[in-house]
Amino acid sequence: MSNEVESAQVSDAMEVAQLSSLAAVDSHAGSCEAEMPSRLLNDAVRSLPYHVVKDLLSIGVCSRCVLRILGTEDHIYCHSSFSQSMLCSVLEEVTGFKSECDFQFCSVCLGVLQLIYRDDKETLVKMESPNDMALVIAELVKKEGHQIDGFSLEVSIPQFILENESSLLSGMKKRYESEPWLQERLLSKCVSVKDVLKFAITKPLETLLDTKASASSFRIRLAYTHKMAFGNSVERNQGFKRRKIGTENGLQNVNDESVVANKDCSDYPTNETIAVTGRSSLKVPIDKVSEPCHLVYLCYRTHIYLCGRYLKYSRNVSQTRWIIDEERMGEASVEEIIGSNILPMCRGDNYKFHAAGREDIDVRMLGSGRPFLLEIQNARQVPSEETVKEIESKINGLENKLVGVKNLQVVGSQGWTLMREGEAEKQKQYCALVWISRPLEDEDVCSISLLNDMQILQKTPIRVLHRRSPLERKKIIYWMKIERIAESSQYFLLHLCTQAGTYIKEFVHGDFGRTQPSIGSILGCRAEILQLDVTDVKMDSE
Amino acid sequence: MSDVMVDHTQKLEETAVPNNLEQQDKQDEEQPQQSVQENAEYEDEELHKLLVPDITQLPLIPPSAVEFNFASYFAPDFMKPGNDQYVYRHANGLCVVGLASTHLAFKDKGGITAVDFNVGKSDRSGMKVTGKRKKNAQHFESNTALCKVCTNGDSYIVRCCVKGSLLEVNERLIKQPELLHSSADREGYIAIIMPKPADWLKVKASLLSLEEFKKLRALC
Numbered sequence: 001m002s003n004e005v006e007s008a009q010v011s012d013a014m015e016v017a018q019l020s021s022l023a024a025v026d027s028h029a030g031s032c033e034a035e036m037p038s039r040l041l042n043d044a045v046r047s048l049p050y051h052v053v054k055d056l057l058s059i060g061v062c063s064r065c066v067l068r069i070l071g072t073e074d075h076i077y078c079h080s081s082f083s084q085s086m087l088c089s090v091l092e093e094v095t096g097f098k099s100e101c102d103f104q105f106c107s108v109c110l111g112v113l114q115l116i117y118r119d120d121k122e123t124l125v126k127m128e129s130p131n132d133m134a135l136v137i138a139e140l141v142k143k144e145g146h147q148i149d150g151f152s153l154e155v156s157i158p159q160f161i162l163e164n165e166s167s168l169l170s171g172m173k174k175r176y177e178s179e180p181w182l183q184e185r186l187l188s189k190c191v192s193v194k195d196v197l198k199f200a201i202t203k204p205l206e207t208l209l210d211t212k213a214s215a216s217s218f219r220i221r222l223a224y225t226h227k228m229a230f231g232n233s234v235e236r237n238q239g240f241k242r243r244k245i246g247t248e249n250g251l252q253n254v255n256d257e258s259v260v261a262n263k264d265c266s267d268y269p270t271n272e273t274i275a276v277t278g279r280s281s282l283k284v285p286i287d288k289v290s291e292p293c294h295l296v297y298l299c300y301r302t303h304i305y306l307c308g309r310y311l312k313y314s315r316n317v318s319q320t321r322w323i324i325d326e327e328r329m330g331e332a333s334v335e336e337i338i339g340s341n342i343l344p345m346c347r348g349d350n351y352k353f354h355a356a357g358r359e360d361i362d363v364r365m366l367g368s369g370r371p372f373l374l375e376i377q378n379a380r381q382v383p384s385e386e387t388v389k390e391i392e393s394k395i396n397g398l399e400n401k402l403v404g405v406k407n408l409q410v411v412g413s414q415g416w417t418l419m420r421e422g423e424a425e426k427q428k429q430y431c432a433l434v435w436i437s438r439p440l441e442d443e444d445v446c447s448i449s450l451l452n453d454m455q456i457l458q459k460t461p462i463r464v465l466h467r468r469s470p471l472e473r474k475k476i477i478y479w480m481k482i483e484r485i486a487e488s489s490q491y492f493l494l495h496l497c498t499q500a501g502t503y504i505k506e507f508v509h510g511d512f513g514r515t516q517p518s519i520g521s522i523l524g525c526r527a528e529i530l531q532l533d534v535t536d537v538k539m540d541s542e
Numbered sequence: 543m544s545d546v547m548v549d550h551t552q553k554l555e556e557t558a559v560p561n562n563l564e565q566q567d568k569q570d571e572e573q574p575q576q577s578v579q580e581n582a583e584y585e586d587e588e589l590h591k592l593l594v595p596d597i598t599q600l601p602l603i604p605p606s607a608v609e610f611n612f613a614s615y616f617a618p619d620f621m622k623p624g625n626d627q628y629v630y631r632h633a634n635g636l637c638v639v640g641l642a643s644t645h646l647a648f649k650d651k652g653g654i655t656a657v658d659f660n661v662g663k664s665d666r667s668g669m670k671v672t673g674k675r676k677k678n679a680q681h682f683e684s685n686t687a688l689c690k691v692c693t694n695g696d697s698y699i700v701r702c703c704v705k706g707s708l709l710e711v712n713e714r715l716i717k718q719p720e721l722l723h724s725s726a727d728r729e730g731y732i733a734i735i736m737p738k739p740a741d742w743l744k745v746k747a748s749l750l751s752l753e754e755f756k757k758l759r760a761l762c
Contacts, residue, residue: 313592364592366589366592366593367585367589431593433595435600435603435604459710462632462634462636462638462734463611463632463634464634465634465636465709465734466634466635466636466736467634467674468674469672469673469674470671470672470676470709470710485594485595485597486597487597488597488600491595491597491600493593493594505607509606509607510728510729511607512608512638512712512728512729512731513712513714513721513728513729513731526606526728528604528605528606528607529607530595530600530604531595533592533593535589535593
């Protein structure tokens, strides 16, 4: 938050800093451009209807707003090196109108296009040119340590400014209805406050940040707010009520409205007011703006994604952080191990872990691993391919060997599509350690291997019945294979491939006969499962 | 104008990069075919090592899923002498109730011939409980009848033993009453009941533990 303090300081010391940096900007832009804009500006101003300019200036509309409202083309007034005073003097010179300098803040944009605002510390900041603003932003980007390959600039302004503008425009339409320039200029070409600001700042920012403005995941945001915007509607309703209740005849209405319109700017007149009063003389909703907008500069990167597959070697590690009554279940979580190792490499603020399905805490995830997606918020740096490889080997080299990762890579938001596919019904391959209540026969090994695409009926297992709907689900066991364990007649490994969503533990022991058939019912004895591992998660796309 | 120039050079660079990559890819492809296979085999081996347990660490007879996941309680002589019932309580609070092996019904000649859930005001197997919230579940008292177990000459009323919502009855018993003989404590369970935690604590106090029950029936 000290950024705002700095911006204030910067603006004071700007005169000096500006000179050097502006020189740099201009030299990049080319020598001919330095002269062209001011001539173009003069030409543009000359083509304006002078009397309208006068009217607008007289009600406190700032120069940039005058130019944009009158649809001046080419946005030359947005030129980053044009200072406020320069624009002002050109306008006054050409139109021969001397504004009374009564108006500190533009009555339409509330100072946004005059580059005046209040920062976080309530300090009033006044920038001379868009270049200065770009400098402040570039400082912030550097300070927060972002490594960027592009940026997208966002501006948010109070709704109030738009309402201001539309009421002024409707007033102008009425007033200058008959004048021919109106159709051409006013109706289609008014450039929005946001766009003007963006036009003005983008070029110097590109130079300072040495990158292009683009649809980037790196966002620079100028968030303007105005205290007038808060509780606006409430205030208005009250005003409306008062008028309705307080006056019964129509004549008094007009009086009341004029009172509202003449009130100090801390009050909020309605659009109607302008519509009525704007006929004769041009009016803006606020006679005199006493307070500029608050501005907060933000720069952040929208999420970046890393995807891969994770392996879980421990039967005491949960997939996600699992804490019940402040007591951690398991010694760690896949989420935390992966997230905490990747986050610092991207220098992000936070991470979110998403996986395609999950396994019980006491089930290991081996073989292919399970697809996951890690969302990093506000990464200062998108890790390079090399860095990603480093992260991967770092996680795989961790001493406790609880978790591993495979195929780690940075992906765009298509990572989500992959994940969603992963969540859809897929085949899963498992290996279970099974004990049966009689010795295993060769016939059993054979008969089990012959059961292909076997359908089973599974009632919601008792162990999850308290939180899941009681249902009977059909699942398919695609194939099974028994692997004998040397020196044991009753223990064996059961390799099986099933439809995703099959409860394997219940398929082995039968869950009070609620899963049918089960390994126990097929072999005609009691079957117990001691350990379970996932050995493959097949995705649709594979 | 200068912008256009910059764009051009960038594009040139961009097209140059993929070419390099392609070449690298081709080089990569030729050699590794074999090593990929070797790698896969190595991975399979590693996986297999992880999967095979150390047999010396395994118990001769492992605890059953019921023993492992449920706590056993017993209601001896429930409402009538010899009407011994079990209550297996899962850690999640759900209770499976059924006939204890010492139940009088098992001693009748010819054994159990039928199980009838049509007792009391409604057929216990008629209500279909649905949804996570267990809509339609009937709330029963400990002594509410669940079903009637018939032998050749007699019949016995099996009761809830636990105050709570009846989630499920074992409908297989209607067609296969013999399940009670083959495995009354597994496939031959009678019903699943979900008590409220507070109610469970009260009920628990009235039940015997496995040890107490064994002692009572002189099973050890």
